[in-house]
Amino acid sequence: NAGxxxxxKFQVLKTGQSMTLQCAQDMNHNSMYWYRQxxxxxxxxIYYSASEGTTDKGEVPNGYNVSRLNKREFSLRLESAAPSQxxxxxxxxxxxxxxxxxxxxxxxxxxxx
Amino acid sequence: xxxxxxxxxxLSVQEGRxxxxxxxxxxxxxxxxxWYKKYPAEGPTFLISISSIKDKNEDGRFTxxxxxxxxxxxxxxxxxxxxxxxxxxxxxKGGARAGGTSYGKLTFGQGTILTVHP
Numbered sequence: 769n770a771g772x773x774x775x776x777k778f779q780v781l782k783t784g785q786s787m788t789l790q791c792a793q794d795m796n797h798n799s800m801y802w803y804r805q806x807x808x809x810x811x812x813x814i815y816y817s818a819s820e821g822t823t824d825k826g827e828v829p830n831g832y833n834v835s836r837l838n839k840r841e842f843s844l845r846l847e848s849a850a851p852s853q854x855x856x857x858x859x860x861x862x863x864x865x866x867x868x869x870x871x872x873x874x875x876x877x878x879x880x881x
Numbered sequence: 882x883x884x885x886x887x888x889x890x891x892l893s894v895q896e897g898r899x900x901x902x903x904x905x906x907x908x909x910x911x912x913x914x915x916w917y918k919k920y921p922a923e924g925p926t927f928l929i930s931i932s933s934i935k936d937k938n939e940d941g942r943f944t945x946x947x948x949x950x951x952x953x954x955x956x957x958x959x960x961x962x963x964x965x966x967x968x969x970x971x972x973x974k975g976g977a978r979a980g981g982t983s984y985g986k987l988t989f990g991q992g993t994i995l996t997v998h999p
Contacts, residue, residue: 772924799985808890810970811925811989818985826986858924864985867913867932868974872924 770794772873774859780879781849789844789876791859799862800842801826801870802834804855811858817842818864849880884908885973887990896999900958904971904990907952912976915987916945916956919968928969929956933976961997968992 772793781787793800798819803811803826813826817836831853833845842861846853856877860870886905894900904914912933917925931938931945931954938945944957958965972987 801986808991810885810887810991811972813986816986860924862985867915867930868985868987869915869927869930870987871927872917874924875922 772859772861772871774857774873774876776876777874778877778879780881781846782881783850785849786845786847787849787878788846789857789859789878790841791843791873792841793859793861793871794840795861795871796839797861797863797871798839799864799868800836801860801862802832802842802844803858803860804828804853805858805875806855814844814857846878849878851880854878854880883991885971885988885990887969887971887993889993890991891994891996893996893998894961896963896997897960900956900961900965900995900997902956902958902969902971902993902995904954904956905952906954906973908973908975908988909949909952910976911973911988913974914945914947914954915972915974916943917970917972918965919970919992925970958995961995963997963999966995966997968994 775790801816802814815834817823820839859873862870915930916928919925971990
């Protein structure tokens, strides 16, 4: 039982390049999330998927796209990376009922030059 | 408009003493509040939660208190240990009354860096 896994762990991009961050969970959760963490800003929601087949924008969606490939997998794509997207990206999953506890992956550290 | 705020960026405590981390919120439609701990280069890990209909929840050394009238919650760690040194985030979950796009989503505070000295 690996929980939430993310790949890659670290990536360096040049401005304008594209990349996809991968996330998978094995807890059979319906909901999945992508966050970014910046110093002094806490965790900000980029996109989320309440269930397979649905995705919605969060607080900071500009410059990103997502795909909920199946119940297990939720990917985040940067089509044209910008230095402002330098951040640490976390994927999480949860059930929506009860406390809605989210379980996080280990993160992807992205540097855009 | 920051709905969940942790006003103390950092806290330093001696081993064995109590650590108190604070969090304020503005939205009365949150139905659960959660605390997460984060070590460097790792993802946040869930610590403890409390329903909005309760005022206290305890789990071992960790106790969360909720004061709804003041829209304030706090996490008490007793006794503090050096291994507790980490960033602590409070988070609030949108309840059914929040409706629409807020339901089920977590809003996080900025985090407080806790350092426990041996």
